Amino acid sequence: MRLNWLAGLLLMAMPLSAAAEEQEPLLDLSAPHLVAKALQDAGYKAEIAKSKSGDPYIKSAANGSDFTVEFYGCELANGCGSIQFYSWRKKESWYTPALANRWNTRKRFLRIEIDEDGDIGMHLDVATVGKLTKANFADVIDWWSVMSSDLDDFLAKEEEAQPKAAKPAGS
Amino acid sequence: MGDFKTMRLPVLAAAALSALCLAVPASAEDTAPCGGGLVCANNPATVTAALEKAKFKPTLTKDAEGDPMIESEESFYKFQVYFYGCKDHKNCDSLRFESSFEKAPENTPDFANKWNAKKRFLQAYVRNDGEFVVAYDVATIGGLNQTNFGDVLDWWHSQLGELATFFKEELKLPDAKPEKPKG
Known part of the structure; x- marks a missing residue:
């Protein structure tokens, strides 16, 4: 009985030290289905699709x-x-590298960036080796969402600043 | 021979200015304590310790506004780590790795756009004063574990290596692959 009592004490002590190391739940984001689940848990829709070359990616919205979320390495x-x-x-005629800059x-x-189509x-790249804390992944999604909508405000202002009767590009 | 511009020169002091005029979202400040073993901008010592562990030589100092800032270098370039979203210089909510290069004729929006279209992690731009800057922003609310922050540092280091190659190839610096002869 005494031994059991000791073992019980040890068992009680162990989770404490383990808790100090791992206070935050960690999210494994190393595969599409895991990222889809993490997005859904954070309140976003997420659907796995396949690119023309057969690579899986995630379709979502904010x-x-x-x-989309694409996977590398x-x-x-x-x-x-x-x-x-x-x-x-x-693409808009006034999307230029100067605007992107x-x-x-x-x-x-x-x-x-202005891509080869003019779009x-x-x-936003995210390093996922070692796993992310749940709170940190939520923070990353928040940055993406906030800055994407900030970009739309920025573009609306840039559009307003365009000359009203702009000549067609390339004339 | 001596007329070749053989190096892109990093800029140190001026870089401190660049951190000041960036817009930040309204939700700044991270008041939650940094969890055991994690790296967080609200605990600068965790950032310097992780940099040291990764064999960088960080010096913790302050930027012009009095927020924490780290100066360091790796095998390619010198760099700074700025702390953002701080309140009264504490409770910072994110980090920004930055490296700057002195004004040069090739520092154009087109040049920066080439990088931004082809490469990953680093956001490149040309400032009004003609300096070329690359930056990597890292969200730290909730903290990053040592392995993941080590991976962040790996990306920063490897992308600066990519940048050195990009400079060589795009600017046809002496070490670059031979190009077509002129004329």
Whole structure:
């Protein structure tokens, strides 16, 4: 009986030290179905789709705008090493590298570029090796969501600043 | 021979200014204590310790506004780590890794756009004063565990290496692959 009592004491002590190490629940984001679940748990829709080349990605949305999550550095043994939140805005004549530079100079987290089609590409890369705390992943999604809608405000202001009777591009 | 611009020179002091004029979302400040073993911007010592563990040589100092700031270097370039979303210089909610390069004729929005279209993690831009800057923002609310923050540092280091290659190839610096002869 005495031994059991001792063992009980040890059992009581052990979870305490373990708790100090692992206070935060960790999210494994190394595979599409895991990221889809994490997005859904954070209150976002998430649907797994396949790219033309057969790679899985996630379709989701924030503030009424679609975005995708793509997977990088994927290996059979370890899963994927990083993800990228991506969205885009359809080409306008006034989308230029100078406009993208104005955004990238002043704003954080959301890297934008004018792609070869003239569209704006929006990117946020996230390192996922080692897993993320649940609160940190929520923070990452929040940054994506806040900065995406900030970009739309920025673009609306840029559009207002365009000359009203702009000449067609290339004339 | 001596006329070749062989190096892109990093800029140190001026970089401190760049951190000041960025817009931040309304929800700043991280008041939750940094969990055991985690890395958080609201506990700068956890950031310097992780940098040291990864063999960087960080020095914790303050930016022009009095918020924490770390100066460090790796094998490619010198860099700074800025702390954002602080209230009274505490409870910061995110980090920004930044490296700057001195003004040069090739520092154009098109040049930065090339990087931003092809590469990952680092956001490149040309400031009004002509300096070229790359930045990597990291959200730290909830904290990052040591392995994940180590991975963040790996990305920062490896993408600065990518940047060195990008400079060489795009600017046709001496070490770059031979290009077509002129004319």
